[in-house]
Amino acid sequence: MAAPPQLQALLQAVNKLLRQRRYHAALAVIKGFRNGAVYGVKIRAPHALVMTFLFRSGSLREKLQAILKATYTHSRNLACFVFTYKGLHALQSHVQGETHQMHTFLAAFIGGLLLFGENNNINSQINMYLTSRVLFALCRLGVEKGYLPTFKRDLFRLHTAVIWGLVLWLFEYHRPTLQPSLQSSMTYLYEDSNVWHDLSDFLIFNKSPSSK
Known part of the structure; x- marks a missing residue:
């Protein structure tokens, strides 16, 4: 079914506006906000889903609320950052009549300070x-x-060994310095694997239902 004439006219007007170069900077800011919001959801939702159900206690409702809150916060902050960064970058370029490398740093610096400073x-x-x-x-x-x-030799293997040595040393002896989700992951891998009571929590469960 064809769209109503009024809607077709509106879509044509919008498409014409989008193709005009004079509004490109402003429209790019809006598109950046959209992409930031979508990308934030794509990145945070799966991560929050896995981490919440693996390591967070509480009811199903509480877990779902935590997932939605984390996803919303990440998506909102990223969308607002992209909006702020692109807006400030375009503003500096417009004021000075040309683009400099410092514009990029200053726009991102201010955006990071405002949106990711907490x-x-x-x-x-x-x-x-x-x-x-x-x-x-x-x-x-x-x-x-x-x-x-x-360097003539590839140092990737040495770098890897040092990083893994340091992270396990920090986990064992200076655990509070590590980020909470990393602590949870490493506790599951290296501490919970030291504890079991019977076959059920040795192979099937991490911890037996009675021990929770």
């Missing part, structure tokens, strides 16, 4: 995710620019 579990996870990747990227950039030496 110290909570979700922001901590996002920041740690970014920290590891930024450090990797900076090392590669340093080698590319000649600030860091290029």
Whole structure:
């Protein structure tokens, strides 16, 4: 069934507006908000679902509420960050008449300060995710620019060994320094595997129903 003429006219007007370059920066900010919201849901919902049902106690209603809250917070913050970053970046470029590398840093700096500055579990996870990747990227950039030496041998295996050695040492002797979800994962792997009472909680359950 064909759409009503009024709706067709509206869609044509909207499509015409979207194709006009003069509004591209403003429309890109709106599209960025949309993409941030969608991506936040895609990333957080599966993670929150798995972590909540694996490690969180409480009723089904409480677990679902926790999943929805975490997903909403991540999606909202990311959408608002993309909106803020793209808006500030476009504003700086418009004011100065050209784009500079510093515009990118300043726009993201302000957006991060406003949207991800609160110290909570979700922001901590996002920041740690970014920290590891930024450090990797900076090392590669340093080698590319000649600030860091290029090693003849591949040090990936050594790097891996050091990281795993450090994380288990921190877990065993300085556990509070690790992020809570990492503590939960490592407790399940390395401590809960030391405890059982019979075949049921040795192979089937992590902990027997009677021990919960």
